Amino acid sequence: MNSDVNNGRSIASILADTKEELKQFLATRVSLFRAELAEKGKRVKRAAPVAVAAVVLLITAYALFTLALVALVFALLPAGAFTWFLAFLAVAVFWTILGIAALSYAKRALALKELTPDRTIGVLKNDGVWIESEVKHQI
Numbered sequence: 748m749n750s751d752v753n754n755g756r757s758i759a760s761i762l763a764d765t766k767e768e769l770k771q772f773l774a775t776r777v778s779l780f781r782a783e784l785a786e787k788g789k790r791v792k793r794a795a796p797v798a799v800a801a802v803v804l805l806i807t808a809y810a811l812f813t814l815a816l817v818a819l820v821f822a823l824l825p826a827g828a829f830t831w832f833l834a835f836l837a838v839a840v841f842w843t844i845l846g847i848a849a850l851s852y853a854k855r856a857l858a859l860k861e862l863t864p865d866r867t868i869g870v871l872k873n874d875g876v877w878i879e880s881e882v883k884h885q886i
Contacts, residue, residue: 776871783864794856797849804846811839 815835 772874776867776874779870780864780867783867787864790856794853798853798857801846801849801853804842804849808839808843808846811835811842815839 815832818832818835
């Protein structure tokens with residue numbers, strides 16, 4: 748610690764410098780946080796339409812499976828043919844495959860672990876460690 752009383756700096760100038768350094772420190776961290784959130788936001792914007800498509804495709808598959816089940820019940824009756832059932836079933840399987848593929852993509856793109864601002868958190872943790880070591884060093 749500097750024990751020289753006459754170092755040429757007043758307490759006001761030291762506090763002013765500290766205030767400016769703190770402003771710069773916070774501005775840097777805020778800009779880092781904003782940049783990282785913007786990057787994550789782009790990922791969400793790309794995945795959101797695919798997630799909507801997945802929901803639409805799965806709802807369509809559900810409706811077609813329901814219609815296929817109705818057609819199956821109808822076909823099991825003595826006077827029915829299986830043509831409509833097989834057609835509905837084939838389309839329902841197709842929509843289900845597309846819906847599951849889209850949902851899988853959207854789930855991977857929107858995974859919670861990838862949406863957290865990891866770099867900002869890491870920098871702030873390192874700052875905390877550095878501040879603690881500086882405080883211990885000064886004491």
